[in-house]
Amino acid sequence: MxxxxxxxxxxxxxxxxxxxxxxxxxxxxxxxxxxxxxxxxxxxxxxxxxxxxxxxxxxxxxxxxxxxxxxxxxxxxxxxxxxxxxxxxxxxxxxxxxxxxxxxxxxxxxxxxxxxxxxxxxxxxxxxxxxxxxxxxxxxxxxxxxxxxxxxxxxxxxxxxxxxxxxxxxxxxxxxxxxxxxxxxxxxxxxxxxxxxxxxxxxxxxxxxxxxxxxxxxxxxxxxxxxxxxxxxxxxxxxxxxxxxxxxRNASVQARVLGYGMTTDASNIVRPDATGVEPARAMQEALASAGLSVNDVASQMYVNAHGTGTSLNDATETRALKLAFGEHASRLQVSSTKSMTGHLIGAACGLETVACLIALQQQMLPPTINYETPDPECDLDYIPNVARAASVEFALNNSFGFGGHNVSLLLGRA
Missing domain, CATH: 3.40.47.10 (Thiolase/Chalcone synthase)
Known part of the structure; x- marks a missing residue:
């Protein structure tokens, strides 16, 4: 392979x-x-x-x-x-x-x-x-x-x-x-x-x-x-x-593709399953396919969240991150670049993969802008408003879609 x-x-x-x-x-x-x-x-x-x-x-x-x-x-x-x-x-x-x-x-x-x-x-x-x-x-x-x-x-x-x-x-x-x-x-x-x-x-x-x-x-x-x-x-x-x-051909490598996970909610054609179980499983599969554990990566990981800015999606994704990473979730550095780009629907993961590449290459994490009032249901580190210098070796790119589709793509620093 x-x-x-x-x-x-x-x-x-x-x-x-x-x-x-x-x-x-x-x-x-x-x-x-x-x-x-x-x-x-x-x-x-x-x-x-x-x-x-x-x-x-x-x-x-x-x-x-x-x-x-x-x-x-x-x-x-x-x-x-x-x-x-x-x-x-x-x-x-x-x-x-x-x-x-x-x-x-x-x-x-x-x-x-x-x-x-x-x-x-x-x-x-x-x-x-x-x-x-x-x-x-x-x-x-x-x-x-x-x-x-x-x-x-x-x-x-x-x-x-x-x-x-x-x-x-x-x-x-x-x-x-x-x-x-x-x-x-x-x-x-x-x-x-x-x-x-x-x-x-x-x-x-x-x-x-x-x-x-x-x-x-x-x-x-x-x-x-x-x-x-x-x-x-x-x-x-x-x-x-x-x-x-x-x-x-002596090409310059931007990043490595380490693993991925795919699941489906089978719950509702539009609304995500509020338990977050299947998005969490997609993240766990991405790590497992790369032979990594949450303990291996949590403190060295940037998560580009699906983060649409809707009430249900963001709370569900937070819940899923906690399910996937357990006690290590608080160490994650998470942001939604959709706060800046808007939602490109079918192109979202493609554009956000580029955002992950930039984070890994420059060791600077893009922020979640417009973050002013914390939500008790969304209580992780969302890199509020200002980019952050950080030492990260991994980037997890989450994309969730109507139909209950959940995708997590795991990248590694070159």
Missing amino acids: HDVVITGMGVVSSLAMGAEEFGRAILAGKSGLRPLTRICTEDLPCKIGGEIPDDWIGNEQYGPNVARQMDRASRYAVHASREALLTAGLPIENLGRRIGIVIGAGLSGLDTLQTQTERLLTKGAGMVSPFTIPTLMPNAAPANVSLAFGVTGPCYTVSSACASSGHALIDAVELIRRGACDIVITGGTESSLTRLGMAAFAKMRALSSNSNDNPAQAVRPFDLNREGLVMSEGAGIVVLESAEHAQS
Whole structure:
């Protein structure tokens, strides 16, 4: 079985473009949330999100004809993948058959679905774009990455709501471990800041609605006064590689992939099981698969929490951390970078994997911003408001999704 390392990373986010700038932003405690400009928000209770300005990603790298056939989610995936390949020291053309692509997307193509449905209803069937299906199909993002860089190995999408890119990363790990690929481009992408997406999440009472005038303070994970998540768009992509292959080309290793765990609540399609039993088991499986115990890692671990800023999620995750780590939970250093980035849904774990890489490399832990009033149900160390210098050897990345999906990914310092 081949060991797996991370050799490249790429970021498209409303907080910052590029992994390096993203790292600076999260360590500075900045927010990427802003008033939405592409849609009418007049009748929406939440009028803010992690929207990426159109001029941050131009179409010149694709050409106007190609860009017309790509949803925003696909463009974000291609852009972040290009950066990840370049930082890995790999070529960006004719990559061939020993490289794979596994990209997570929770609401893939929602942007195109909204646009083309509106066109159908207002202009008639004859005005629907002939590119609608290949643009909104769930596998559009990895397919476009394949086309952009000449990848002929395994290429597919994983969709499990907010755990999508976590499951994608795990699939990518296994492709390398069993020798099917030397390298896999993986992570997640999402573009769901549409009227339909915003209205649907609002009807579920999942969104923050009291901070439209102050977007930077909207997401308050683990705080007593938290009142919901804020949706965002973007992509977080990493390059996974077998350790032998990376060594053979003298690649710079960003981190090691040590283990993972996957469970399902089987409790409710939307609400997490408040006991936290299954998320805790995912964390325990991640440690066990790496041959580590809680005592081995607790004092040297950074936890990037799922931390959405909803009342039930944050209390449940705290409970799960306590179940998984027992008496050692108080030694954990935990933060939610969603307080700064918002929730990228299917791309969340991909982007937060990059946050973990930054923490391990720089030995600086990103904070949970907007943490002001402790909640008795959330009583761990959440790295409040200011980044922290710390000696950490491990990072645990938690992602939980609608459907009861729980993913924990364990990384080790290079």
